Amino acid sequence: MDGYMFTIAQARKELDQGNISSLELTRACLRRIEALNPIIHACLLVDDEGALAAAALADKRLKQGERSDLLGIPYLVKDILMTKGLKTTAASKILENYIAPYDASVIARLKEAGAVMLGKTNLDEFAHGASTENSAFGPSKNPWDLSRVPGGSSGGSAAALAAGLCLFAIGTDTGGSIRQPASFCNLVGLKPSYGRVSRFGLLSMTSSTDTIGPLARTVEDAAMVLGVIAGNDGKDATTISGSVPDYRRELIENKKPLRIGVVSSCLDSGLDARLRQSILESLESLQKAGAVIKEIDLPYNKYSVPVYYVITPSELSSNLARFDGIGWGLSSPESADLLSFYKANRGQGFGPEAKRRIMLGTFALSAGYADAYYKKAQAVRELIRADFQKAFAEVDVLLTPTSPHPAFKLGAQDNDPLAMYLEDIYLAGASLAGLPAISVPGGFVFEGGEELPFGLQFIGAAGQEIEVLRAAGFWEKINNYFERRPNI
C-alpha cells in the first residue's frame, strides 16, 4: 500500500521499525496533494517547507529512540485554527490575508508530539455550513463522486483524508461539522465532549458548543489523535481538569459489554429508506455480536435544530463583531465616518451565509425578541440535555444515523438555507448538550451508478469518549466498510 493511505497505527509501526522515514511519508503526501488538490480543492494552503523541516526533525527524534503515537505522522488542519506565521483565513474574504501570530493550543500540542503539519484545509466560511459551498474560495469535492459535496463544515479535512492527502485531519464540530463530512466520505469523525480539547486559538463560532477533534481512517487512529490534543489548558477556562485517559489502551483492553440505546424517532420518515433498512440490519449484527440493544425515547430531541439555529446565530453574531476592519483583515478606506467604515468592511468581507447568521442572531438577541427566541431556546436546550441524562442512566451509548442521506450534489441545496440547517437533524442534540459523539463508516448505497458511503453515529455521556470509542470500535470489528477507499 502507498504510505499516504496508511492508517496512523500502520505508519507508526513502519516508522518505529525504520522501514520508512517521516520524510518519505511526508513527501508522498505532498506529491499526492500536488496531484489531487487541483481536482478536489481540499487544501487552502500547503506548507511544503515547514512540513519537510518538521519531518526531518521527527526523523531525528525517531533515530534518537523516541517513540510516541503521532511522531512523524503527516496531517492537515482546518483553516480556522491559528497556525503561527501562516495564513489563517476561516475561508473568509474578511481574513484573506491574515497571518496568525501564534499557534492554537491544539497545533502546539501536535507540534510537540512531532506530528507533521502539511497545510490548511477548506471549510464553509467561519464553519457556517454543511457542504463547504459557503467557502469564499470555492467548494471542495467529494473524492467518492466529484459531482457531490464532501459535507461540512470540515469538508476540506474530510475530502483530503479520504483522497489520501494526509494520514489524519483536524476538524471542528459545533453542530455536526466533523461527523457529517466523516459520514459523506467514509471516515471516522470524533467530536469530543465540550471542554475536552482546548479552544484556544480557534476562531470562535458558537462558544458554548465549539469543539475540535480528529477525522481519521479508523477508530484506533481517532483515539491516538484525541490522546494528544485532549487535556486541560490554562488558556481555555472551559477545559475539563484532571488527567486524560489512555484512549487507545482502553479501546483495545476494555471488554465490558455494551448497552446501546436506539432512538426510534431518528429512524422515521425523515431518513432515506435505504439507510433505514441498512441500519436495522446493523442493529441485528450488533446484537448478534453481543451488544444489548434498548429502545430509548428522547422527546425533546426533535427541537434540537430550531434551538441550535437560535443559539448558534446569537453567539456567532457576537463573536464575529470583532471583525470590523480595524487592526486586521479587509478594510475599505473610502468610508467617511466610523459607522459607515464598519458597515462597508463587514458588508463586503462576509459571505451570504455568515451575513444571514449574523442577522438572525442579532434579531434573536434584540430588545423585544430575546425572550421569545434566545431565552426560550436556552430553556428548551435544558430539556434536551435532561433527556440525554436520563438516557445514559440506562445505556452506555446512543446510536443514530449521522445524516439523513448520503452526500448530495454540489449546488443541490445552496439556495435553501433551511434545508441546509436540517442536515444537522441527528447531530445538533449532542452539540447542545456538550456530549462526545462519533461518526463511523456505516455502509454504502448505490446512487447514479456510484457507491456512496454513509455513517452511523454513537453518542455518549459527557466526558465518556471512551464509551463512544468502544462502541465505534465494536462496530468496526464486525464489518469492513472502513477499509474501502474512493477510486481517485
Add this chain to the structure above:
Amino acid sequence: MKFTTDDIQHIANLARLKLSAAELFMYGKQLSLITSYIDQLQEVVSVAAPIDYSLHNVWRQDEVREWSTGENEQALSQGEREGGLLKVKRVL
C-alpha cells in the same frame, strides 16, 4: 415572524452590515422562513432556569505574563500603524 424590508434594514444596522437592495429583499424572505420554523419552540412548555445542571466559575491568579515581542509585532503589523500604535478611524 414576517420581516419587512425596513425590519431587515434595522437588523442590518444593528449588526453593522451594509446590504444591497437585493440582499435586503433576499434576507427578508429567508429570515421569515427560518424564524417561522423556529417558532415551533413556542409550543414547548419550559421553565427559564436550568433543571439539573451545575455550572461553576473557573478562577486564576491575575498575574502579568510576558508575551513574545515577535508575536506582538506580527499581530500589530497587519493593521495601519502610526509610530508604535495601531491607527484607527476618528471616533469623535
